[in-house]
Structure formats: C-alpha cells, structure tokens
Amino acid sequence: MAIAELGAVVLDCPDPRALAGFYAGVLGGSVEGEGDWVDLTVPGGRALAFQAAPGFVPPKWPAPDHSQQFHLDLSVEDLDAAEARILALGAKPLDTDDRSRGFRVYADPAGHPFCLCRA
Template sequence: MALAKLGVVVLDCPDPLALAEFYAAVIGGTPAPADETWVDLKGYEGTPLAFQKAPGLVPPKWPAPDGSQQFHLDLTVEDMDAAEKEVLALGATVLDAADRDRSWRVYADPAGHPFCLCAC
C-alpha cells in the first residue's frame, strides 16, 4: 500500500509566471498565479505542474560531472524536429541533441531545468 500520492511536480525558478508560460506553450494549459511566488499550470492533461519562486536558483548541470543529476521531465512528441524548432523558439537551449537517430533529445528550459523531447 502506498504511503502517499504524487500531488504536483514543482519547478523552482526565478520567475514562476515566465516559466509557467513557457510550459503552457509546450504542453498546453494556462498559468494560474496564486501570488508572485507560486503559479499552477491548469487545464491540460497530465501530471500537475507548478512553479515556485527561487531567486537564487542555480540550474543543474547536464550531465552532472559526478553523476548526481537531479531530475528531468520527459515530454512525448510526435514530430521530434518540429517540436525541437518550437521549444528553441520559445527559449529552450540544446543540452544534448547531437545524435539525430536517437528517440530522445535533451534541452534546458529558460530557467535551466533539463527536459527531454521523446519520440517513444
């Protein structure tokens, strides 16, 4: 029997509304600010996602030199090249997309959190 249920995935970031707007453009939904420190992403299918103000956030390294990576989001897409073009236009940066034959590519969102586009 489970001790708990996953309620929401929260991404710490310097600007919660800006990052919520990025993810709304990528996965859908509408940013719903509770206040200047917290924004929920509402109205899309999937795991609940929220954004919390963390002014001193230091983005994780990808890959971590010592293997101690934090976590990342896997986002399933139908057209990898088209999705890549869109996320880059929205402000993502490429972290690892050199192998174009793989079924996944790694990017960082505007706050530096890694995420993968996956054609799996």
Template sequence: MALAELGAIVLDCPDPRALAGFYAEILGGTIEGDADWTDLRTPTGQTLAFQRAPDHVPPTWPSPGTPQQFHLDLTVPDLDEAEQRILPLGAKPLDTNAPTRTWRVYADPAGHPFCLCAC
C-alpha cells in the same frame, strides 16, 4: 493501498510565471497563481508548479558540479517539429546531435534539463 497521491511536480526557478508560460506553450493548459508560486494545470490533469527561488542555480548537465535532481520527459509525435517550436520559446539544446536516438535533451529558460521523446 497507496500511502499518498502525486499532487504536483514543482520546479524551483527565479521567475515562476515566466517558466509556467514556457511550459504552457509546450504542454497547453492554464496558468494560475502569483509571482512566488504558479501552477500550470495541464490538459491531462497533471499539475506542474513553479516556486520562486531567488538564489536558484541551474544544473550544469551533464557535469556533476551542479547536478540535475530530476528531469521531465515530454513525448511528441515528431522530434524535429517539436524542436523547431521550443527553441523560439527559449529552450536551449544540450544533447541533440544523435539523429538515430528517439530523445533529445534541452534546458528550459531557468536551466532545468528536459527531454523531448518520440512517442
């Protein structure tokens, strides 16, 4: 028997509603909350939460100076199509130049690394 159940994945950021909106455009779902704490309830039932951190320092992936603490893997059926859709939302390419790989690394608007992975 498990001791706990995963409630939410929480990302610190300077603007919770804006970052929730970014991920809602990618994952779908509904946004709830306020300027300090915002939940994105995804269609799969998982909650991605965003907490205001005024002094947030984004990771400098892949440099260890300000290392990433974790990242999200988002599965998509077509990497090229997904990339074309996330870039206008504010995603920034970090490691996307290996055309034979089945994953690409981006940063969200608050600087958190995430991967698009071919399913």
C-alpha cells in the same frame, strides 16, 4: 495500499510566471497565480507548479559532480517539429547532435534539463 498520491511536480526558478508560460507553450494548459507560486494545469488534469527560489542556480548537464536532480521526459510525435517549436519558446539545446536517437535533451529558460522523446 498507497500512502499518498502525487499532487504536483514543483520546479524552483527565478521567475515562476515566465517559466510556467514556457511550459504552457510546450504542453498547453492554463497558468494560474502570481508572485512566488504559479500553477500550470495541463490537459488531462496533471499539474506542474513553479516556485520562486531566491539565489536559484540551474543544474549543470552533463556534470557528474553537479547532478541534474531530475528531468522531465515529454513525448512527441515528431522530434524535428517539436524541437523547432520549443526553441522558438526559449529552450536551449544540450544534447541534440545524435539525430538517430529517440530523444533529445534541452534546458528550459531557467536551466532545468528536459527531454523530447519520440512517442
């Protein structure tokens, strides 16, 4: 028997509304809230939340002495098409040179790493 159920994944960032808007552009869904806490409810009812973090320092990737802490794996049908769309939204490529792999690594506008993965 489970002790708890997952409520939301929360990303610290300097501008919660802006980062929620980026992920809404990637995943769809609706952004709600202002100020220090903003929620994104994606299709299917899952939630991502974004919390203001004064002095936020983005993770470094790859850097064994500065762990990325966590990352999101986002499944897509077409890596090239998805890549073009997320770059237009403000993502930055981190590890995209090996085009034969089934994943590519990017940073969101606040610097959190995430992967596009072939579904």
